[in-house]
Amino acid sequence: MIANQIPITPELVAQHGLKPDEYQRILDLIGREPTLTELGIFSAMWNEHCSYKSSRIHLKGLPTKAPWVIQGPGENAGVIDIGDGMAVVFKMESHNHPSFIEPYQGAATGCGGILRDVFTMGARPIAALNALRFGDPKHPRTRHLISGVVAGIGHYGNAFGVPTVGGQFGFHTRYDGNILVNAMAVGICRSDQIFYAAATGVGNPIVYLGSKTGRDGIHGATMASAEFDEGSEEKRPTVQVGDPFAEKLLLEACLELMASGSVIAIQDMGAAGLTCSAVEMGAKGDLGVELDLDSVPTREAAMSAYEMMLSESQERMLMVLDPAREEDAKAIFTKWGLDFAIVGYTTNDLKFRVKHGGEEMAVLPIKELGDEAPLYDRPWVPTPKAPVIAASDVPAPASLGKALLTLLGSPDLCSKRWVFEQYDHLILGNTVQRPGGDAAVVRIEDGPKGLAITCDVTPRYCENDPIEGGKQAVAEAWRNITAVGGRPLAITDNLNFGNPERPEIMGQFVGCLKGISEACVALDFPIVSGNVSLYNETQGRGILPTPTIGGVGVVDDVAKSATLAFKDAGEPIILIGETTGWLGASTYRAVIHQREDGAPPPVDLETERRNGNFVRGLIAHGKATAVHDLSDGGLAIALAEMAISGKIGALISALPEGIPAHAALFGEDQARYVLTTDDPEKVLSDAAAAGVPALCIGSTGGNALTLPDGESIPVSDLEHAHESWLPAYMSGALDVSEN
């Protein structure tokens, strides 16, 4: 067993991820040298992952309020009101560092953690999504990481019993050393039955529920708060091991316990385990907490206080129970075969006391553990403005059709069927729109109401212009929800960046937040929960700035939601929004010319709102038979996806005037949609009245997509190009070195 009273050397402090001035802060705060357990507690509370010490100062100004927001950031998850007495609880969180070290368990426990965040608040999870970023397909680790992450997410979500309905999946060499695994969960509960973390009442029992505590995951959050170096492989023991079976039992037991009325407060044990959960429950309720570790269920013998306080063993919860209902609560947990132990009490002295073997191992001021965490206003420099690249300066391809097939089969734009078929996306019987559309649509119980859910960000835009990139991520989430007919309500953000101690990285962070903020305000789309993941950097090379936005909207009648598949032959195709042929930072330029430079397309939020509201209105009135938003790859990719999905071709006879054809087809101007209708006169006249640019560009029909230059590509060829790359790559059949 590790002794509790050992000299605290500078080396020991450094091993705990604490800087010398941070250690001095501890000494000043408690007026003495900490015990080893106390040092561990400080390292758990004051690391970047738990304390947000580099980001807090910038997160304060984010728009988090709206009349429909019940709970904004600061709880386990955000909560919004969707009417009819129902609330949606959702959040996204990263598990980047552990997933790189051990992809299967890292991704699995990422799912487990976010599901727990949602049901901790009393909501039953009804959908999961994930945003994944991997390195260059040519990188020797990429296939291994993909297969592990996808299997891990599937393993956890499938067994837990939540449909995994959508997300993002992309590649870039800047993720070679740091992949991103951002997991989002969405749950439903009655709006008057939401559970919070703040403890109330002195002398109430604190109950430990769920799986036993082991030695896994010790220092996991500290590991996730540092850059990787060549020794990162050695950090595998800091990755937790997931047990979705235990989580499923925990879900059912917790919801049953909550329904019984015996829960006063509840907090899941996530990052920094017992330490973080106990401190938060006390601090939020202005109470002290006394824990007796002799009562903690352990799965290994002779665990020290230090190990128990820092373990990140999964599938565990902490609750404050109504003392009068203790026996009922215990019976529920015993029925589900889970551990139930009273491990402490709330106190009135605002101290966090930890006892073990009859000895006091830690006595710390509970409020200050959180409130007095270091706060940094790190120096930052704005990202230099990228030059605007004119369409005429980007060479046209020899064949538009061949360029389209190349883009459709490129790693970023190809079908992700290989991934989503490993996720159970149909369980619960409410998946109205499956993976592959603009947003997933999940019906709530027997309907008619449903949720539209999406994850979005375009990292190469954020790299070239963090402000426009941040705006675009929010706008695209808003647009994807709109494209299925949903009313966008709120977002969760997962801010993935490199090392914040570098001013240019901090500049990306500040810029993206500014853009996100502006878009949230302009689109009435507040942030209700989120997570910051910094230090996604290996040997001085950071990831692309990747602020993933998880958006949630409500669809009033899922029977009226729009899908992207062409429905019938002979329907006019209408392009909504203004096309300038913006090829700077476009997928076309990246894939065809291997150039990613240039200013990204600007986002005009007023236009975004006007065009989106117009399209949503068409859907609500049954005037649009198919709708797709335009994003990566532009108009040509959108048309191809609509054709593939509907197994119907199209003849494109007109494009916006005065723009080179390749720029009109592949440009990525924002605030645009393409739709089909059986009433084109009405759509065009309504658009004109609303001040929304609308242009009839052709009509559906036949077995091929025919471009304005006469080139005709069979839909079966489009589908083959779209579906082939990922399965071939993952089977090892593809020689990527020549790709």
Add this chain to the structure above:
Amino acid sequence: MKSAVILFPGSNRERDAARALKAATGRESEIIWHGETALPDGTDIVVLPGGFSYGDYLRCGAIAARSPVMEAVRAHANRGGLVLGICNGFQILVESGLLPGALLRNSHLKFVCRMQHLKVERVGTPFTRDYRQGQVVEVAVAHGDGNYLADPETLARIEGEGLVAFRYCDASGNHLEGSPNGSMNAIAGVYSEKLNVLGMMPHPENLIDPLVGGTDGLGLFTSIAGGARAA
């Protein structure tokens, strides 16, 4: 029509099964905890739902097959009562010996969730009276261990006695290139000798609604309900 859905620790499609039964019968199912030793009086059909009972630890369905409630399920089946095992429920039925064969890891070693066509191989059973012989239906599959295997004698007997309930096929009912799991003879579901116990890997309970993929699965539940009404 009285139905009981068994809840094992780790079951996760019990609500889906109960919903399909309600859609077909108009009545709520009773959810029965695996620790019970008796079924409710007058139970017409027992459903063992999909999921990951006991986390699929040891072998899929192996631990659940030894749950207290399974003795009551066995007695119900021996009396001629209807038993339907879906996905993990099918695995539990083969592990408990109520159905022949075994379900191994999918041949491609991955979990597979997708829409899948099935051919109705035998009509006129309590589960298929609302389908046509040879009808092709489209339902969901979602499993990691659905690779049906039986020894040669058993397989010959199942085929000879017409105990194959459903077979994976393409949209036209023909041989399917790229089986979802590598099952022998593309078997997706089998009956007991007396045709009162059916186990199947696909999920008809998720295909009962035109808004959520179609209604091809509903026939199985209306068949059960119709049979109970006729009896």
